Amino acid sequence: MRANLLAKLSLTTVLSGLALCMAAQADQLDDVKARGKLIVGIKNDYVPFGFLTKExxxxxxxxxLAKYVAGKIVGSETEIELVPVVASNRIELLNAGRIDLILATLGxxxxxxKVIDFTExxxxxxxxxxxxxxxxxIAKWEDVRGQKLCGMQGNLYNRTLTGTYGAQTVLLTGTADMFKAFQNGRCSAVxxxxxxxxxKLSDPEWGAKYKIALDTFDYIPIAGGVRKNEPRFLEEVNKxxxxxxxxxxxxxxxxxxxxxxxxxxxxxxxxxKAAGH
Known part of the structure; x- marks a missing residue:
């Protein structure tokens, strides 16, 4: 009898602990509001999506968009921390709890x-x-076989470039480094x-020397990213x-x-607008 009672109490304790953990994981919205600040991972070298001006x-x-979302969730567009991220670390920073939300050209x-939830x-x-x-x-994507192409670490299409089209990739962590590598002759194209x-081609110096040799072979939807199992927070971001x-x-x-x-x-x-959002 005593053993059965202890077993039931142990099971109850375990289930209660799991429930508390799940509740804690689902309370990011409350945490953000209590903090009074939204922390968003953004690009700061990615014209026109996120970049630093001369000032x-x-x-x-x-x-x-990030500032607007902050205004809706914490009540002020100025109550926001913008954390620069790159393609190779943005999901890691999100799941480590360093940022609340990714708004950084996330395909x-x-x-x-499998590891994050996407917003609208x-x-x-x-x-x-x-x-x-x-x-x-170069007239078609098949023409890049064997050529060195500058690109960015973490880009979705790197595997296609090397696997399908047989290119060699020179992968950098930031756009400034990527363009510099191209100008320094480390690759034949970007x-x-x-x-x-x-x-970039709107810059007269670049427009005079370079061209878009090939258009895209694919389009990709861009969304924000939040941690898994945060339904209330995700709902508010989507709104x-x-x-x-x-x-x-x-x-x-x-x-x-x-x-x-x-x-x-x-x-x-x-x-x-038609749906009344």
Missing amino acids: DELKGFEID VNKERA EYYNMAGIVLLAPKEST AFDGPILQQ AILSAESAGLLVKAEETYDMGSSEYVTKRAADA
């Missing part, structure tokens, strides 16, 4: 969905394009996200993103940062 101000498409895929998708990026000297004769390379879209924030951001007017962002804005 050392962080600007960009996702910076505007949606099945592998990442808010952009559709030209997956990767090829920037090369104007005299380049394989990277379309909007960033298009933006904020939809509200930002409904208010036309991202349509305006495309205009502000010379991104062009994309059908994807415009349609999402119209749908969100």
Whole structure:
């Protein structure tokens, strides 16, 4: 009898402990509100999504979105900590608890969905394009076989470039290092996200020397990322993103940062407004 009672008490204790752990894991929203500040992982060298101006101000498409989300969740757009991340460390920092949310050109895929939860998708990026000297004769992706291409660590398409198309990749941790490596002759072309390379060509010096030799072979939806098992926090972030879209924030951001007017962002804005977000 006593042994049975102890066993029941032990089981009850274990179950209670598990329940408490699950409750603690699901209370990120309360923690963020109690802290009074939202901590967001962003890019700071990724024109036009997140970059430092000459005055050392962080600007960009996702910076505007991050501040709006902070305003909705903690009540003020200024109560935010923007933590610079790169493709190779952003998920690690999220799951380590260093940041609450990723808004850093995070492409949606099945592998990442195993370790984080994605927010509402808010952009559709030209997956990767090829920037090369104007005299380049590259005409199709198969032509990069055996060539050295500069790119970024953690990019979704690195494996496709090497596996499918047979290129050699020279992978850097930041865009400044990537462009410098290209100019220094470490690679014959740059394989990277379309909007960033298009933006680079708006610089007259780059536009005079280089071209987009190949357009993308894929498009990828961009979303935010949160830790697993945080349903209340995820719901609030999603509400904020939809509200930002409904208010036309991202349509305006495309205009502000010379991104062009994309059908994807415009349609999402119209749908969100029609749905009353």
